[in-house]
Amino acid sequence: MPDPADDRGSGGRRISPEDEAAYRGRISELGDRLDKAKAEREAAAEAELDAEMRGRGMAYGMRMAAELVAAVIVGGLIGYALDSWLGSKPWLFLLFFVLGFAAGVLNVVRSYERMQKEIAARTGGRLGTSVPDDDD
Amino acid sequence: MPDPIHQFEIHRLVPIDLFGWDVSFTNSSLFMLVTVALVVGFILVSMRGRSLVPGRLQSTTEVTYEFVSNMLRDAAGSEGMKYFPFVFTIFIFVFVCNMLGMIPGFFTVTSHVAVTGALAALVFLTVLVVGFAKNGVRFLKLFVPSGVPIVIMPLIIAIEIISFLSRPVSHSVRLFANMLAGHVTLKVFGGFVVMLLGAGTYAALAPLPLIMAVAMTALEVLVAFLQAYVFAMLTCMYLNDALHPGH
Numbered sequence: 001m002p003d004p005a006d007d008r009g010s011g012g013r014r015i016s017p018e019d020e021a022a023y024r025g026r027i028s029e030l031g032d033r034l035d036k037a038k039a040e041r042e043a044a045a046e047a048e049l050d051a052e053m054r055g056r057g058m059a060y061g062m063r064m065a066a067e068l069v070a071a072v073i074v075g076g077l078i079g080y081a082l083d084s085w086l087g088s089k090p091w092l093f094l095l096f097f098v099l100g101f102a103a104g105v106l107n108v109v110r111s112y113e114r115m116q117k118e119i120a121a122r123t124g125g126r127l128g129t130s131v132p133d134d135d136d
Numbered sequence: 137m138p139d140p141i142h143q144f145e146i147h148r149l150v151p152i153d154l155f156g157w158d159v160s161f162t163n164s165s166l167f168m169l170v171t172v173a174l175v176v177g178f179i180l181v182s183m184r185g186r187s188l189v190p191g192r193l194q195s196t197t198e199v200t201y202e203f204v205s206n207m208l209r210d211a212a213g214s215e216g217m218k219y220f221p222f223v224f225t226i227f228i229f230v231f232v233c234n235m236l237g238m239i240p241g242f243f244t245v246t247s248h249v250a251v252t253g254a255l256a257a258l259v260f261l262t263v264l265v266v267g268f269a270k271n272g273v274r275f276l277k278l279f280v281p282s283g284v285p286i287v288i289m290p291l292i293i294a295i296e297i298i299s300f301l302s303r304p305v306s307h308s309v310r311l312f313a314n315m316l317a318g319h320v321t322l323k324v325f326g327g328f329v330v331m332l333l334g335a336g337t338y339a340a341l342a343p344l345p346l347i348m349a350v351a352m353t354a355l356e357v358l359v360a361f362l363q364a365y366v367f368a369m370l371t372c373m374y375l376n377d378a379l380h381p382g383h
Contacts (some may be wrong), residue, residue: 052358057364062312070306074300096298099291103299107306114373 005132053119060115067107140323142315144247148272155306164251165270167243200228202367211372215379223375234315234360238353241346246363247315249308256308259371267378276382308371314363318356325349 015023079096083089150161160165182193190198204224208216237244245251267275278298280289328345332338 001285056362059314059359059366062314063306063366065312066290066306066310067302071302074302076307078298078301096294099294100298100302103295103302106295106299107302 014045049122053122056119063115064108065112067111068104071104071107072097072100140320140327143215143243143319143323146248157260163243164245164248167233167236167245168251169207171229171236171245175228175232204228207365207369208372208375212376212379216285216372216375219262219266219375222373223368226259226260226371227364230255230311230367231361231364233355234364237315237319238357238360244315244319246311249312252308252312252367253304255311256304259307259374262306263374264377267381272380275378275381278377290323303370303374307367311363311367314359318352318359322349322352322356325352 028081076093078092078100082092082096086092099106143317144163146164148160149166152159152161178193179197182197185191185194201224204227205217205220208220208223212219233251236242237247239345252316267278279293281292281296281298284292312336321376325348327351330359332342332345
């Protein structure tokens, strides 16, 4: 195959049809290779994000558990303290235990809302790759 | 089997008795001092050049600064930037303590609820003081959501107050529990390797827990960063509540 620089050097000679076809072939091959490299890179980035989101998923789970349990414990302690102070065992303990549970659920709902926002900001709403459903 | 809890024991290095209080210099105090010295030393050294085009060390510090300032500005708005030194100190202290704990043989300061509890209490008290100083009685609006029928108001207020009081508990427990659980798991897998190696033909199985321990170490490094991030993030959110109590 003649070098394209030679062609141009020898003064405005037309590129022969065979050469043009060869160049086109090379260009489309280059395009394919670029597409492939791009796809590979995107897949790698996707996998990395997925791994990170899995790690985050675990952290989020722990967070929920801590939110719920902490409120129940605090509610129970307040009730217990009021009971020993007012001598009304065990009624205020029971009442505040239940209130603590409600507060725990409130905590979980609030942190869930925050979590959704964070995840949406990062990935557009996905936490880890979705597992295919049997029903699908 | 090696005791997985042994690594969390506190030893007195320099016994100090102050008016009947035991304020000894312990291994925990030592690692806190090491953390502070490392952070201060690193920042001073990395920012010594103060070049317009940062070198590697300087950009590490600058990226950390940007990271924390973005986090704070997103969560608490630009008024929140007044508390940047507070949030930055907490983030970097927890982060470096967590990371130092990942080095084998080192003590993990943040695996003790006394330390994380003190940090969480500091954040809680700061929020209370800032909230009342900035908004006065209006800060109490935090406990009164709008649009609630007057009949169930007392119930809602009680729930909101318990929810508010539970913040320092979950704030501190989350960090300490994560660090404690991670380090115990690592130690247990390490213990399996040693036990299997001493068990005759079963020694052939020893690489399995070793691989697991290596994978867990990678996960723990991620957790160490993530928990420091979460701790600082929640600090920002609580500060936001103190600055803008009207939800």
